[in-house]
Amino acid sequence: MTDKLLVNESKATVTLPIEAYNAMVQSREVSIPLVTLEKFSDLTGLTNRGREGSKHQYGVVEGLRRNGYLPTIKLGRHVMVNLFALQEELSEKDRI
Incomplete structure (x- = not known):
């Protein structure tokens, strides 16, 4: 050692x-730079599943991912949110 x-x-x-x-x-x-969509949903308080009875099966987090607002990476069959890239993106927007 x-x-x-x-x-x-x-x-x-x-x-x-x-x-x-x-x-x-x-x-x-x-700190952990990657979290699952479910963990990101828990951390932010945004929904990850559509409301019961709604025509939308996906929640806010999945919508943000599908529209390219969340920097994600696919590891095997898991989609992970890149928290470092998101933080960088947000700090860039603050500078503008």
Whole structure:
């Protein structure tokens, strides 16, 4: 086990001891850049399913994704919202 960070610039990676990583996770210094549409729905309070009895089967989150307002990536069969890209997009709009 190493007690130093190992940086590989050619591969854009950083290696650190598991204890340091666990400490960062516990202190919430690490954030997850991708979330499922369902988790994004929970975090924002927007619906992900259409209302019962409605002609629309999709909710607000799915509509935002389908219309290109949410930066998403497909991993296997899962569609994930890229929170970092969304944050960048929103900060760009603030600068305009």
